[in-house]
Amino acid sequence: MVKVEVEYCGVCNFSGQCHLLREFLLASSPDLDISCRQGRRGSFEVAIDGQLVHSKLSCLAFPQHASVLAQVQKAERGEAVEKVLEQPIKDCNLM
Numbered sequence: 001m002v003k004v005e006v007e008y009c010g011v012c013n014f015s016g017q018c019h020l021l022r023e024f025l026l027a028s029s030p031d032l033d034i035s036c037r038q039g040r041r042g043s044f045e046v047a048i049d050g051q052l053v054h055s056k057l058s059c060l061a062f063p064q065h066a067s068v069l070a071q072v073q074k075a076e077r078g079e080a081v082e083k084v085l086e087q088p089i090k091d092c093n094l095m
Contacts, residue, residue, distance in 0.1 A: 007039035
């Protein structure tokens with residue numbers, strides 16, 4: 001069974017993002033072990049079987065759900081996982 005762990009920032013209210021990712025992944029792979037836990041400020045870190053595949057702390061973006069699913073499917077086949085693609089940052093205004 002593939003294990004997906006997501007650490008999210010509770011102060012930033014990223015729990016909803018975590019639950020959206022969780023539901024997306026479970027819709028395609030219902031046997032996943034997915035945990036969402038509150039962690040560091042600004043974080044949205046995704047690990048598959050203990051390997052970090054996305055870090056919002058590093059890239060300042062959320063992961064693309066389809067890219068996370070593709071890596072989960074690789075892990076299910078016993079293949080090595082890689083970093084996931086990021087969602088493009090939009091609706092961001094610099095002042």
